[in-house]
Amino acid sequence: MADRTDWPGEALVVAAQAGDLDSLTALVAGSHPNVRRFAHSLCASREDAEDAAQEALIILYRRIGMLRASGALASWMFRIVRNECLRRARLMPRERAPLPDTAVMSAEDEVLRRLEAGRVAEAIVALPADQRRVLIMRDVQGHSGRTAAEALGLSTAAMKSRLHRARAALQHTLGDTRAHH
Numbered sequence: 769m770a771d772r773t774d775w776p777g778e779a780l781v782v783a784a785q786a787g788d789l790d791s792l793t794a795l796v797a798g799s800h801p802n803v804r805r806f807a808h809s810l811c812a813s814r815e816d817a818e819d820a821a822q823e824a825l826i827i828l829y830r831r832i833g834m835l836r837a838s839g840a841l842a843s844w845m846f847r848i849v850r851n852e853c854l855r856r857a858r859l860m861p862r863e864r865a866p867l868p869d870t871a872v873m874s875a876e877d878e879v880l881r882r883l884e885a886g887r888v889a890e891a892i893v894a895l896p897a898d899q900r901r902v903l904i905m906r907d908v909q910g911h912s913g914r915t916a917a918e919a920l921g922l923s924t925a926a927m928k929s930r931l932h933r934a935r936a937a938l939q940h941t942l943g944d945t946r947a948h949h
Contacts, residue, residue, distance in 0.1 A: 774802055781838040789901045792832060796825050797893050803828075803845055811853040820852040822888070829904070891941040899934035906931055 776798035783791035803824050807817040827848050835844050892900060898920075905916040917927035 775799065775842050778838040781832075781835070781841055784832050785835065785838070789904050790897065792829065793893055793900060793904065795832070796828055799828060799841065799845060800825060802842065803849060806846055806849040807853065810850055812857055816853060816856045820849055820856060823852050824848045825888075830910075888942065891938050894941065895934055895937055899930050899937065902927055902930040903934040903938065907935070 776795050780791050780795050780798070784795045800821070804817070804821045807821040807824070808814070811817040811820050824845060828845065835841065892903065895903065901920055902916060902922075905911045905919065906913065911919070913924055913927060913931075916922075916931075917924045920927065922930070
């Protein structure tokens, strides 16, 4: 397992658990290199490793409150990555003969599935703080528009405007990144 000093500090974990969105974003970005290393050492293929790392970081975003001890981040993420790699290994034979509905995956779904978790995390971190907070509350944590607007002290119209700008900026950044591959 990774050296604990490579992981974000306990103070950051505690702040993220308390709901501080900047801390949550920094926690995910800071955890990414270790999560990716775990995935590459545990998964069968490079593609599975990237997908597992992305899934693990999404789980970290959405379920940080489930982490029992702030110092147990590394072992928690290791278990999540391991489980995701095992799940993907079990799915492999079935994916070779897809069901009709899974064969009709949209191009956008395929692109999103293949995006590296680090690029997404870096793109989110690069957003202005006001846009980042709205994007995380709506698209990552799944809060309703009204809840996000109230929590951020915004009108619904202002929240929607910031969310639109954040999504457009993220799409632009990620689109530019994909073009360089």
